[in-house]
Amino acid sequence: MLIQIDFESDTPIYIQLKRQIIQGIALGELQPEESLPSVRQMAEDIGINLHTVNKAYNLLKADGFLTIDRRKGAIINSSALSLSENYKAELEEDLNYIIAEAYCRGLGKEEFLNLCSELYSKYIK
């Protein structure tokens, strides 16, 4: 899986990495049971420090996206994540703002929903 970091961006590298891995999982590029490159390997591949990779991996672990096996390294989790109340609250808050801005900028409801629908389709196999 190809990771693309934007070093100019103001979103931290470890966040960018975390997000791309999640997208990789959603897209099916990363299959359950599959193992990610070791922190050192991944760090070398994208030209960043291993601690930064470590941070991303640990966050993904905390979120339940992967488990860290002492023998095999980081492994994509097969078990579907639970739809926690916590997550739903955060999602709603994020969407709430995004939609408010979209509305202000003149992006109508239809258009917005169409955009979401189109984007979601990418993840359905």
Add this chain to the structure above:
Amino acid sequence: MLIQIDFESDTPIYIQLKRQIIQGIALGELQPEESLPSVRQMAEDIGINLHTVNKAYNLLKADGFLTIDRRKGAIINSSALSLSENYKAELEEDLNYIIAEAYCRGLGKEEFLNLCSELYSKYIK
């Protein structure tokens, strides 16, 4: 308009402020031509630093949401914002990630679109 800052949140205060003002505009609580409290007033109301309010106002100005007049203070812009390519690209990127995570966490397409639809409805007068 009531501003509610969560001081324990990870999102910077000036971002929270900016977002709430945008939501206020979207909800119609803040009408075009209406003027916001002065930087000093707003800072005192919420109990935050003057610079923080200033930063939020300036970002809103840069985004075209308000004009800053030396005499009248910050005024909500009446002119509808243009749907800039820049904005659309950013929106798409944000949504892309949000949807990927929603998908991973088991929030189906229907549910996601329904949620968006419901949230959007709040802004339609």
Add this chain to the structure above:
Amino acid sequence: MLIQIDFESDTPIYIQLKRQIIQGIALGELQPEESLPSVRQMAEDIGINLHTVNKAYNLLKADGFLTIDRRKGAIINSSALSLSENYKAELEEDLNYIIAEAYCRGLGKEEFLNLCSELYSKYIK
């Protein structure tokens, strides 16, 4: 509050720190709303690196023991923690082993319960 780190111990420093802070809370030495020393201050006080302190603080934050306020630094949480299933399962597993060993080493049930009772009493105001 006095922190005592055992540099010879094989339990990581950040874990020792985390535990002592929790004990401090339990003992009432650290009161809700009270703020901890800044990471730099604490690091200097106990003669360790600020990153190590940071790690402990962040774990405590993740566990809900404290919140990190942008203005005031790390603050002891007032809200009682919820008795999560997760925690109970871990506690039971830990106790299970501890008790098995106690039993093997000849520490009887009465003695064990008395010890627990005595230790618990320290935390009741």
Add this chain to the structure above:
Amino acid sequence: MLIQIDFESDTPIYIQLKRQIIQGIALGELQPEESLPSVRQMAEDIGINLHTVNKAYNLLKADGFLTIDRRKGAIINSSALSLSENYKAELEEDLNYIIAEAYCRGLGKEEFLNLCSELYSKYIK
């Protein structure tokens, strides 16, 4: 005796192994004079490294739980272990922290003692 290793756990495999053997002894599943599977056998059974089993066995030997005989392999010790001061100090320290956390998380004294009592009962024949 059935050994169950959680490869995704934070606790090292050799520690998990050691603990389960102690629990096995406490439960009476492993009787004095009984001999454990050979290092090689055990390693194969659980699917772990030979050195890992070796480490667990040696720790158990150091703690007096078993004797390692070149011909007969690892044998459960019949002699009751002594209640060393060392052990008692460690136990007290561990319990001290566990109880502090339990208190913070809202697990009352009664409940805690009941839990301990219940868990201890499993080991009394």
Add this chain to the structure above:
DNA sequence: GTGGTCTAGACCACG
């Protein structure tokens, strides 16, 4: 060779 821990030092965002 793997991740985990710790240190040191630098820069930045925030308030």
Add this chain to the structure above:
DNA sequence: GTGGTCTAGACCACA
């Protein structure tokens, strides 16, 4: 001045 991020380099525990 605060915490957050990133880098670099070192040592250790684990398997």
